[in-house]
């Protein structure tokens with residue numbers, strides 16, 4: 082568990098405090114006492130959040146048109162530095178408090194954070210709590226401002242200023258102003274300080290797509306990796322990127338327009354795929370649960386395509402109109418809106434609620450798309466034709482699905498042959514392990530507690546969910562076994578009342594193939610059994626990575642960080658290390674002891690965000706062409722383990 086008990090603010094200055102300082106201290110203490118309230122968690126996710134928060138500040142400056150370069154460096158000691166070439170945080174005295182504006186920014190919790198009332202800026206700062214929360218959660222923080230030829234600096238420990246803002250030098254005339262933020266996360270708070278390059282890089286790429294003209298440089302000195310993101314085309318580049326392994330039907334359509342104080346941007350490009358990949362953003366935050374901007378976008382798409390099709394007789398009299406679903410087959414799109422006062426809903430706070438956004442997006446996209454279709458009749462016809470084909474296929478699919486579902490209803494008494502069910506019939510306490518591979522399946526069957534643990538072995542790679550339709554998937558034996566065992570059905574037939582196990586646990590190897598199959602399964606659950614995840618029934622088992630023998634004592638180790646710690650503690654003794662590559666390398670007793678026994682094991686509960694992330698990774702991994710995917714897996718093999 083995170084260390085959420087009272088944390089003493091050591092290093093606090095000892096002179097008498099005035100009311101203002103007391104308020105600041107109370108604010109910092111609140112953050113340290115409940116870090117989760119401010120940054121979500123104290124695991125790797127929360128750690129990354131610190132970086133995003135600081136980078137967001139630089140992005141704000143870029144969105145204001147004052148900065149065009151942000152550089153993020155992680156040095157060998159996990160010290161993060163974020164610099165931008167904006168105006169520099171003001172350092173002049175704040176009239177009410179008599180303090181430097183920099184100190185106020187760095188120490189005062191800002192109104193309008195996640196839990197305050199209202200008042201976000203039109204900026205990405207929604208991650209939202211302000212840099213002062215990052216400061217409070219950092220062992221130390223150092224802010225340097227370049228303004229008007231001078232360098233100013235203030236340092237902090239666990240959020241507490243170590244003296245006033247001081248002028249510390251000059252910078253060469255002609256060079257740009259800016260802000261440099263350096264910090265070291267507090268190990269008393271965070272379970273890990275080992276940043277993941279790929280996770281950070283993915284988000285930086287996204288930020289660069291969403292902020293046209295901005296360059297983001299990322300240097301990781303720990304493993305000598307660098308990445309630079311700059312996209313001339315903004316969201317248009319984003320859809321090109323998403324489609325880079327797909328066959329596209331046309332050059333992207335793009336629209337951007339201010340409307341009533343808000344700003345709307347969208348890019349669209351159809352591909353030969355069956356699925357749609359539509360990503361929506363509000364103030365640069367990925368709204369994974371959609372919301373009003375998505376609804377407006379979909380309405381515009383369906384209406385505009387149908388209007389065009391009727392007017393130009395692509396749809397004949399008597400033909401049924403295209404449904405929303407028909408118009409989305411093969412669609413790749415980005416919808417990005419900026420608004421001064423976003424309202425977020427839903428559990429993950431990733432659903433936009435502002436009602437005016439529906440009308441505004443619908444108007445902006447509808448009008449521009451209508452014009453584009455008129456000017457691109459070849460493309461227009463092709464897109465609509467694809468919709469018509471989709472409608473036909475969907476009808477055929479519905480019939481096939483009815484057949485499958487009816488068939489499996491008849492078969493419902495006969496659970497899949499490969500399922501080793503548990504004896505307990507009470508779903509509340511029953512769990513299902515989904516195990517990759519027949520041999521690991523065998524080990525799990527022997528190692529389990531058969532009273533409440535059921536095992537379903539899956540044969541190798543289940544099929545590529547991304548590329549096939551639901552009806553095709555339902556004909557896949559592995560998938561059907563999975564669905565029957567869980568009991569709930571899928572898609573709009575999903576019924577939680579029939580859930581047969583309250584915990585569905587994915588157990589796969591700690592290697593690239595294991596990560597792959599886990600991504601596949603998460604994608605499947607994300608797309609077809611969403612409520613299962615939303616209600617917290619989906620888990621990932623955590624088998625150990627190593628067995629360490631120190632003297633006579635054996636110990637299982639679950640991650641590299643723990644291994645490192647153990648090494649440090651036992652510098653001199655004999656240290657035998659066995660690496661587990663697969664579940665199959667453990668015997669049944671070991672598997673029970675380390676991974677299945679509720680008294681020892683750790684299970685990771687899958688959240689909707691995890692699954693959405695997997696779905697996205699999947700999107701990237703699974704284009705239609707094989708070679709790029711293979712390349713990706715090879716170059717990223719070391720990092721291919723999902724952080725879920």
Ligand code: 0RA
Pocket residue numbers: 138139142165167168169170171259260
């Ligand atoms: C408030 C006012 C001004 C700049 C900034 C904040 C600012 C904040 C951050 C945070 C990271 N980088 C930043 N760069 C600028 C404008 C002050 C002026 O008018 O010069």
